[in-house]
Amino acid sequence: MTYLLALDQGTSSSRSIVFDASGQALSMAQQELPQIYPQPGWVEHDPMVIWQTQLATAREALAKVGVTARQVRAIGITNQRETTVVWNRRTGVPIHHAIVWQDRRAEPTCADLRARGMAAMVQAKTGLVIDAYFSGTKLRWLLDHVPGARAQAEAGELAFGTIDSWLIWQLTAGAVHATDVSNASRTLLFNVHSNQWDTELLHMLDIPHSMMPTVRASSSLFGETSPALLGHAILIGGVAGDQQSALFGQACFKAGLVKNTYGTGCFMLMHTGATFQTSHNGLITTSAAQTGSQPEFALEGSVFVGGAVVQWLRDGLHAIQSSSEVEALAQSVPDSGGVMMVPAFTGLGAPYWQPDARGTITGLTRGSTAAHIARAALESIAYQSAALLLAMSRDAVQGGGAPVAELRVDGGACVNDLLMQFQADLLGIPVVRPAVTETTALGAAYLAGLATGVYRSTDELAELWRAERRFLPTLAPARAAELMARWEHAVRQAVA
Numbered sequence: 266m267t268y269l270l271a272l273d274q275g276t277s278s279s280r281s282i283v284f285d286a287s288g289q290a291l292s293m294a295q296q297e298l299p300q301i302y303p304q305p306g307w308v309e310h311d312p313m314v315i316w317q318t319q320l321a322t323a324r325e326a327l328a329k330v331g332v333t334a335r336q337v338r339a340i341g342i343t344n345q346r347e348t349t350v351v352w353n354r355r356t357g358v359p360i361h362h363a364i365v366w367q368d369r370r371a372e373p374t375c376a377d378l379r380a381r382g383m384a385a386m387v388q389a390k391t392g393l394v395i396d397a398y399f400s401g402t403k404l405r406w407l408l409d410h411v412p413g414a415r416a417q418a419e420a421g422e423l424a425f426g427t428i429d430s431w432l433i434w435q436l437t438a439g440a441v442h443a444t445d446v447s448n449a450s451r452t453l454l455f456n457v458h459s460n461q462w463d464t465e466l467l468h469m470l471d472i473p474h475s476m477m478p479t480v481r482a483s484s485s486l487f488g489e490t491s492p493a494l495l496g497h498a499i500l501i502g503g504v505a506g507d508q509q510s511a512l513f514g515q516a517c518f519k520a521g522l523v524k525n526t527y528g529t530g531c532f533m534l535m536h537t538g539a540t541f542q543t544s545h546n547g548l549i550t551t552s553a554a555q556t557g558s559q560p561e562f563a564l565e566g567s568v569f570v571g572g573a574v575v576q577w578l579r580d581g582l583h584a585i586q587s588s589s590e591v592e593a594l595a596q597s598v599p600d601s602g603g604v605m606m607v608p609a610f611t612g613l614g615a616p617y618w619q620p621d622a623r624g625t626i627t628g629l630t631r632g633s634t635a636a637h638i639a640r641a642a643l644e645s646i647a648y649q650s651a652a653l654l655l656a657m658s659r660d661a662v663q664g665g666g667a668p669v670a671e672l673r674v675d676g677g678a679c680v681n682d683l684l685m686q687f688q689a690d691l692l693g694i695p696v697v698r699p700a701v702t703e704t705t706a707l708g709a710a711y712l713a714g715l716a717t718g719v720y721r722s723t724d725e726l727a728e729l730w731r732a733e734r735r736f737l738p739t740l741a742p743a744r745a746a747e748l749m750a751r752w753e754h755a756v757r758q759a760v761a
Contacts, residue, residue, distance in 0.1 A: 392550030503712025547616025
């Protein structure tokens, strides 16, 4: 049999999955990743813990199914994007904790760049808006605030990377410092038209070019693992940021196909083919996972707090003891009883881009219970995603295309039938859950398989995709519009 190993390094956990060539997951290992909150709005990870947990899960996943490293054709890596690591090239030791994508400490730098009139130039080159979400301003913060960092960087002693680059460095024992186009496109430093680091953007943030990794197509040979790690050297054949990897794993290879991933945050991408389409509705343009030199693009909307709202119900409010209890609690009431929750714990992402927004719960009455709040929390995931898809449909029509016809879903929360049905009701289009919901890891495995000859083409991969369930809308369009209007009213209260 042919085996592919996917390393899925996420915000809340490190996971490894062994797939066969048909895309079936044979084994999975997972370890939770500790979150570090030094002060409000700041989120960090320990890069060494990221590496240790990722290596441990890779070993465990192989052992569970009795597969040796010699039997694995290739490794694919997918990762939480924008999370920023800087390390010493000689020692391999990070100079600081990783600054996580949710972190807002770089907002003053972003405000300064916007005030200097940089927004249009940045969007034209990168497809992005200037926001603390992206890696470049996090990197600037590290160079400005870690003692000695800037001098070391200018001397060529430091390496920058998103989590994929950090894992590649560790897997190859420091032999390879590389990334792929999808991760590079999330830095504010990468020209997505030329697929190169941009001198003007690097100068804008005062970042030495020597820190930057080599950029390759998402499906290409990045190097091979040190034999000592897994028992035998394995080719690294696929790398993509988690959302572009999920788009690939959902077989959304053609313009107009859309997926939404329900993870810690929610991330909706619509493939736009070779067309770089600028959004007029609060979305960003990003590089899709690429199998060759031809740039491919997607429109993207990011919800900063999706499934994380369930963790908050558990850890912050203590309304549930485990995340798996939330659906039963929410279903114990027929609706949210007028309660609306806007989980803007770290500001609001697309299509609002309100970094100063904070979470709100509105519509409370004496009859409101923990169940109503749990239902409102779950529904907030669907409301935020609906706002994204409505913006995406407007962009599609304005770009000469058709409105979005269906939504393919994946991620941990997509197994929640209540949430998926409410999502379909709000959108008025089918919500389709695939047979394999681990599409983020699957996309990385597919990219690695393409690079190493397991698959001939994306057409072959498209034939492997299967739907498990289609959720059809049951709500009258007028009622769905009324609910969305209530949501937008609640958002306005969160940003006031």
